[in-house]
Amino acid sequence: MKILVTGGAGFIGSNFVRLIYYERPNWVITIVDKLTYAGNLNNIADLDKNRVKFVKADICNANAINKFIKENDIVVHFAAESHNDNSLQNPYPFIKTNLLGTYNILEGIRKYNKRLHHVSTDEVFGDLSLNDPKKFTPDTPYNPSSPYSATKAGADMLVRAWIRSFGIQATISNCSNNYGPYQHVEKFIPRQITEIIEGRKPKLYGNGLNIRDWIHTDDHSSGVLAIIEKGIVGETYLIGTNNEKSNKEVIQMILKLMGKDLNDYEHVSDRPGHDLRYAIDSSKIKNDLGWKPKYIDFEQGLNDVINWYIENKNWWEYQKHQTELKYNKII
Ligand code: NAD
Ligand code: DAU
Secondary structure: OEEEEEOOOOHHHHHHHHHHHHHOOOOEEEEEEOOOOOOOHHHHOOOOOOOEEEEEOOOOOHHHHHHHHHHOOEEEEOOOOOOHHHHHHOOHHHHHHHHHHHHHHHHHHHHHOOEEEEEEEHHHHOOEOOOOOOOEOOOOOOOOOOHHHHHHHHHHHHHHHHHHHHOOEEEEEEEOOEEOOOOOOOOHHHHHHHHHHOOOOOEEEOOOOOEEEOEEHHHHHHHHHHHHHHOOOOOEEEEOOOOEEEHHHHHHHHHHHOOOOOOOOEEEOOOOOOOOEOOEOOHHHHHHHOOOOOOOOHHHHHHHHHHHHHHOHHHHHHHHHHHHHHHOOOO
């Protein structure tokens, strides 16, 4: 199998590449990644360059990526602008990469008759109320709230249209909030861990009651692998591990695991349009494809991630400085 991974130098894409590298030693892996502020070659530095070919390219440039689509059997499409807060400051890169970039991938897939797996998010469904017994299912109507989630929803719709109108061989997955090593410090969990390491207080948006359904990125990657090997073309699969937690609960777990007082955090201004709750019903991928998550104990997973950030300050120190300048609107 020759596999092309877009966004393979990012948080989840690099985790997926590492999974394939170790679990499918006969597969030939090519990564295309633009190396935006979120892409980092250090995420894949431990992998043998003879087995993992890296190409710096922008998916918005069809000519730059078509050659690689043609040379591979399957494209697994992770590349995206992925942070909601950035999309509220400047939506344009989201429109370009998430919509135009996905269009280019789809046209390459159509032209060379290749298989596609498109990686998406549960945010396309909008949000649930805090005490709603319902979870998102593959049939939940799309209702995105932010520029980020609207562009991801648009990209999913393009994939569905190309499946129906042009008969391309594609699957889609929508996953919940990931945590794990190598996650950019702009995101909630690494931001709080690194704030504490740097001697500042974690920052809770609004009242902190918003709920996210946390999954370890290793489990997201194994779900994507199950879909590309056993999934039915044309289908959408939801990936999640039944792990709903309020942001306040997560901050207090981090504080406890790092030996701090449970009230040692600060409330900051809420995110405009802040989605209340996400929750995934993953019964389809479990029942139809036999996928099972590995990380059942969130506190243990969180503790491992805290230790990774403590031990890998070199990896995050520079991006931390830049990120906090951005959050403080200094740049
Ligand atoms: P990330 O921001 O860490 O990584 C994105 C990667 O894409 C980076 O390496 C970046 O350089 C690359 N990229 C961005 N624009 C590009 C372009 N125009 N051309 C080529 N490469 C480009 O994101 P992530 O958190 O790893 O998310 C990966 C995918 O998974 C995204 O599609 C995201 O929507 C989806 N997703 C993320 C989560 C989550 O919790 N992080 C959950 C569900 C789904
Ligand atoms: O649900 C999947 C989505 O999860 C992915 O599609 C996105 O790519 C990914 O970024 C993530 O989106 P969220 O907006 O949920 O993640 P974020 O880490 O930005 O925030 C998680 C929650 O924590 C959210 O309710 C906002 C809150 N928050 C965030 C930050 C950065 C805080 O309370 N304080 C913070 O400093």
